[in-house]
Amino acid sequence: MPDAPDNTGTPPPNWLAEEPWLRDLLHWFLDRLEQPRTRAITRRVTRSTLPALFRFDGEAGYRWQLIETLKQHYGLFSIQLDRRAPRHEEPYANAQLRLRHESEDLLRQWLQRPRIDPATTAWQAAVAPHRQHFADQGAALLAAPITIDGYGSDEVVEAFVAVGNWLQYGLSLREISARCFRGDSKFLDGRQELLAKLYGARATGIAPRALLLTAFAPLGFRQLLIVENQDSFLRLADKPPPGFALLYSGGFRASAQRLGSEHTRFAFLPGSDSVSFHSRWLGDSLPVFFWGDLDFAGMGILKALRQRLPALAAWEPGYTPMLEMLTKGEGHTAIQAGKSGQLDPIATGCAYADSVLLPALRQHRHFVDQEVVQSPKFQGLRTDNAPS
Structure with a gap:
């Protein structure tokens, strides 16, 4: 692979702000950079790791093009396709994204996450007193800090704690979301896996949306x-x-x-x-x-x-x-x-x-x-x- 361009100081593409799933992926890479490691940081493209690429909504191919753009024009990572993937799967199924260590500064600039991140410290402090409310002791929240405009870290965590109060009433995900996140019924869309980690078997009490x-x-x-x-x-x-x-x-x-x-x-x-x-x-x-x-x-x-x-x-x-x-x-x-x-x-x-x-x-x-x-x-x- 030829050397990727030096994009240090380059602003993020305009469309990145419109793709929360892609920002989550980039945050995931930074999370791994901040943990002790001995190997390169890689991410497999599967239905569980990147569900946005496997939705039948007509946009999956476009989303993959955005990932390819981050590779080709910004040099964030390399892509290795799985030539053994079943023919009925998408061509990028089980592909491996390998982060280029030279991309760290650019990622931190785009995501506004300095190497010493005070927001992470605040998030950890917010989760700590509520860990007993979660089946995983809050590990899923600690692994992926969540920011919401107009919320402090304590308020975000308290909203997730409040979700547990509604799981036994047969409500849909959007009904629970509206009750816990200031009337925002769509905030929990796409976060079922997070809730399953936080609440274990209790999360099955969420009623499927008709x-x-x-x-x-x-x-x-x-x-x-x-x-x-x-x-x-x-x-x-x-x-x-x-x-x-x-x-x-x-x-x-x-x-x-x-x-x-x-x-x-x-x-x-x-x-x-x-x-x-x-x-x-x-x-x-x-x-x-x-x-x-x-x-x-x-x-x-x-x-x-x-x-x-x-x-x-x-x-x-x-x-x-x-x-x-x-x-x-x-x-x-x-x-x-x-x-x-x-x-x-x-x-x-x-x-x-x-x-x-x-x-x-x-x-x-x-x-x-x-x-x-x-x-x-x-x-x-x-x-x-x-x-x-």
Whole structure:
């Protein structure tokens, strides 16, 4: 590997402030630098060490690009890929990040952690009187100090102590978070592993958060159409394609692994046959389609949904008018719509999407949101995805 550039004094990239998972990784390296050691500091890329790289939210590839940028442009560490990783895994699965010792000063500058860190001393002093409240004696907190704007170290630790008071009431993670962190329901998102270390088996008392989906299932429906955006879903519900039940996915919410779990809940529009929907919607006998934005994120949703619904196909009647706009040079650019972070999913597994829609997106480099299509335009279009 060639020598990395000397970036001492270089300010951090602007996007680092928007990626808390990445800052946590850099803090982890500094934590290890501050501990006695005889070996180089390395970090394996696994689902447990870097869960942000294994979420099915369409952003994992972008997150890995940020890590590669820290290596290539700032020389923070080297990357060694695991050539023996299973083919079904992400290409970076089990890769090894090795910190370059020359990067310490730059990391400390970016993270505002001087070599003698008074904040660490304050954090240790804050945890010490509360160690008996935690199953691990507070070790997880000591290993990864947490700072919250507007909180002192004592207040942060006391908030984590307060979490233990709510574990026996069957509350969700967000309900507990709101009660303990000044009404911030999202603070504990992504910190389940920390809570498991702090509270052991008691942490299992946190109720799984239900996945709430809206559906319209008219009597006699024969097919199911999953719609990405709310306005398009409601317009279709007013005048649904014949024989279709409709499901509003709400972006990536319905692509979660819990899609078909006992924690999924449905809100049905009036006139729905909820009993038939519940019995059929995940069955192999019900043809199912997806219609969303004609952009890489929309194709990413299709790909993610197919992990739970392998027969899912892009809905041609919805995408046809959007595709026509692309071929006419219409649509918006990624920059115009704030979509520059979207990544090409490469392949979705749907023949129509992979052979028609994705090539069109790559060729024209424009996107079209599904709200541009109005219900009357469906008149005369086929609704079964069958070949003409």
